Amino acid sequence: MSMSRLPWNKNKGNLEALLGGDFQATVTDKPIQAGSAGDYALRYAALGWPVFPVYEMKEDGGCSCGKPDCSNPGKHPRTAKGFENATTDAEQIRKWWGAWPNANIGVATGERSGIWVLDVDKKHGGLDTRDDLIAKHGQFPDTPMAFTGGGGEHYLFRYQAGIRNRANVLPGIDVRGEGGYIIVEPSNHHAGTDYVWEAEGDPLEGVAPVDAPQWLIDLIGLETERERSTSAPAAGADIPEGGRNAALASLAGSMRRSGIGQEAIEAALQAENAKRCNPPLPASEVSTIAWSVARYAPADDVAALSRVDVSELMAKINGDAPESVEGLEVINAAEWAGQEIEERQWLVDGWMPMRQTTALYARGGTGKTLATQQLMTAVAAGGDWLGMPVRKGPCVGLYCEDDRNELHRRQADINGAMGLGWDDLRDMHIIPRVGHDNLLMHFDSKGIGHLTPFWAELFNVLERVRPVLLVVDTAADTFGGNENIRPQVRQYVQQALTRLASAFDCAVILCAHPSVAGINSGEGTGGSTAWENSVRSRLYMDKDETTHRITLTRKKSNYSAIGDAVDLFWHDGALKTYAEAEALGDLPERISEQKIETDFFTLLDHVHDRQKQKVSNAPNGKNYAPRVFTRLGARMKPAITWSMEQWEAAMDRLLADGRLIVSGDPKRGLNLVRKGEQSDA
Numbered sequence: 001m002s003m004s005r006l007p008w009n010k011n012k013g014n015l016e017a018l019l020g021g022d023f024q025a026t027v028t029d030k031p032i033q034a035g036s037a038g039d040y041a042l043r044y045a046a047l048g049w050p051v052f053p054v055y056e057m058k059e060d061g062g063c064s065c066g067k068p069d070c071s072n073p074g075k076h077p078r079t080a081k082g083f084e085n086a087t088t089d090a091e092q093i094r095k096w097w098g099a100w101p102n103a104n105i106g107v108a109t110g111e112r113s114g115i116w117v118l119d120v121d122k123k124h125g126g127l128d129t130r131d132d133l134i135a136k137h138g139q140f141p142d143t144p145m146a147f148t149g150g151g152g153e154h155y156l157f158r159y160q161a162g163i164r165n166r167a168n169v170l171p172g173i174d175v176r177g178e179g180g181y182i183i184v185e186p187s188n189h190h191a192g193t194d195y196v197w198e199a200e201g202d203p204l205e206g207v208a209p210v211d212a213p214q215w216l217i218d219l220i221g222l223e224t225e226r227e228r229s230t231s232a233p234a235a236g237a238d239i240p241e242g243g244r245n246a247a248l249a250s251l252a253g254s255m256r257r258s259g260i261g262q263e264a265i266e267a268a269l270q271a272e273n274a275k276r277c278n279p280p281l282p283a284s285e286v287s288t289i290a291w292s293v294a295r296y297a298p299a300d301d302v303a304a305l306s307r308v309d310v311s312e313l314m315a316k317i318n319g320d321a322p323e324s325v326e327g328l329e330v331i332n333a334a335e336w337a338g339q340e341i342e343e344r345q346w347l348v349d350g351w352m353p354m355r356q357t358t359a360l361y362a363r364g365g366t367g368k369t370l371a372t373q374q375l376m377t378a379v380a381a382g383g384d385w386l387g388m389p390v391r392k393g394p395c396v397g398l399y400c401e402d403d404r405n406e407l408h409r410r411q412a413d414i415n416g417a418m419g420l421g422w423d424d425l426r427d428m429h430i431i432p433r434v435g436h437d438n439l440l441m442h443f444d445s446k447g448i449g450h451l452t453p454f455w456a457e458l459f460n461v462l463e464r465v466r467p468v469l470l471v472v473d474t475a476a477d478t479f480g481g482n483e484n485i486r487p488q489v490r491q492y493v494q495q496a497l498t499r500l501a502s503a504f505d506c507a508v509i510l511c512a513h514p515s516v517a518g519i520n521s522g523e524g525t526g527g528s529t530a531w532e533n534s535v536r537s538r539l540y541m542d543k544d545e546t547t548h549r550i551t552l553t554r555k556k557s558n559y560s561a562i563g564d565a566v567d568l569f570w571h572d573g574a575l576k577t578y579a580e581a582e583a584l585g586d587l588p589e590r591i592s593e594q595k596i597e598t599d600f601f602t603l604l605d606h607v608h609d610r611q612k613q614k615v616s617n618a619p620n621g622k623n624y625a626p627r628v629f630t631r632l633g634a635r636m637k638p639a640i641t642w643s644m645e646q647w648e649a650a651m652d653r654l655l656a657d658g659r660l661i662v663s664g665d666p667k668r669g670l671n672l673v674r675k676g677e678q679s680d681a
Helices: 015-019 037-046 090-099 126-137 214-220 225-231 244-257 262-276 283-294 310-318 368-381 404-418 453-465 486-503 516-521 529-534 578-584 589-609 625-635 644-656
Strands: 051-054 104-108 115-120 145-147 153-158 166-170 173-176 181-184 346-348 357-362 395-399 428-432 441-443 449-451 469-473 507-512 537-543 550-557 565-571 574-577 660-663 671-674
Touching (some): 126 153, 126 173, 166 214, 244 262, 244 283, 357 368, 357 486, 368 507, 368 574, 395 453, 404 428, 428 453, 449 486, 453 486, 486 529, 574 578, 589 625, 589 671, 644 660
Parallel strands (some): 357 507, 395 428
Antiparallel strands (some): 051 104, 104 181, 115 153, 115 173, 166 173, 441 449, 537 550, 550 565, 660 671
16 A cells, blocks of 8 residues: 555654653663564554553463463453553553563554554454455555454554444454554564554554545444433533433543543533533532542543542542432443453462452461461562462551561561562551551441541552552451441441452452351351352461461362462461472471371372272381382372382381371281271271
8 A cells, every 4th residue: 555644643742742752761670672562652652542561472372471271362451451541651651561571562442542443354254355345345545554463454544433342343354443452563463473564554654544434434333323322412412310420420531531630520520510410410429420530540641649538538438328320330241242351360360369359267376467478578579479479569468466566577587588678678568557446347327337537548558559469457457347247247348348459450368367167167267158258269277286287278269269278387487388398498307297297198098098908017018108108109190209218207207106006907917097097998
């Protein structure tokens, strides 16, 4: 295609203005280099195209999200809200690509960017459909065009109201409009090739999107007049009951995207409410709409939000209920066609989901506070937690049972165990609250929960820190209700904790003590089933008082399998896994002995229950236990690889302290069994 070069920029700015004249300026340790993905992202932002980071493909052919069975490799967002997080703000873009320098680039389509895209999918016959269209209607107009990594094509056109994200509008043809996004050069594709602009259709060289021909608009279809009338009343028309909240929220969103602050938004909404809403909404409800929308950063301005006034916040949260349930988001499921499916995000994969509350139960003295402080350390400094990788980022810990001196001493031990210095913990924020009133929610005589001023103060801390993790230790200190009243438990978890998880795109870990029944059953549950039902993940730490082995078990997970466990031990002020200690040669002698003894009983049970065989302590016998276990352990999955000498020493210790006994008739063959058991197997 031969194309003219048009000076097109939706924001009427230029690259130098957007970047402040400094291509290397960065808030990370990794400056944006010329020609890098981050440099491209900044250049797209200069066109007025909001961008966001997307997981890229690795050299080994896998998606950088790390999931071997990733359903959308190299195409799903790295940020929690995907294209909703897209921005043209240079500082935010530098942060993203400073953290993920190789991330693919997503561009939000629709009104925000001023473009819509005809997506031609080679795999589903889109190229044949394109050829048929050209044969019937003639060549597409000169407009930006890209070759996708999968052999398809993207044709970019100037956005027209009513063009929405839709899949398979024609065979092999999708539309990326309002509510969609595309991947752009120099992003890589799972097929092994890159996205690249056609030489004569490169928007970075000044080629501007043009209006699509009317025949193409007719083919893909626009949002109907009826749909437009229900989503946004005509300018100047009365807004009837049933559409007031949505109309005012839409107006507020438009103003916020232009960088207008809360006070100006509220003044405009109050005026519009009095003039057009029939009947008008209560003034307090209009104020709440303005406050809610103003909390979000405008698309082209991510200046830090101002501190939330505690009294104002509590009035809005605990005030009178609105007169109706207007403004509910209602999604027609068909609209999801063609939209990228957002990958579930985890703080610890399979164990702690983002935007949800995870409960961690343990008896006093088991080490739950230590475990959460180690988790915060790993998140803040980067690294593994109990052998598992975690999401790196800022974190906040609310500790109600320890003072600052105890937390300081514990952290010093953790730093030593993890080889960290204090400078590594700049993203770790600890709130010591022992001896204070720490209720986050209290309940009135009708059982209705009310968030406390302390909750609002915590909200303000999170607003400043923007954490990926919040630890609340413990439930007993922060829950002001009766756990036997299930609705109170649910209100607390959902409104006090999960509300924070959702507002800040973080994971919340709630520490709690199990009930006596929960301890005796081994399930570690609390005193009310409402706790179990209100969280999305529940973990239980238990300690064997004989061997001192600590086991962390996943007891509930809505998004992954249950029953997985990690064996831990306390050593030099920190929790370590048996696996990492063995690898480092740092397993204390008695801990090592206890592990062999546990493994001895594991294989003994296997021999008795699965193989229906005997093992003895007679060295010359064919069924001499250490010899049998040496061979059997090597075949187990995972393998149990102690030497025969170590098995012999473990057997001798177990016989000496009476935990293992010799059973049976010498004439018929001896058999080793646990104390209290007899077997003639």
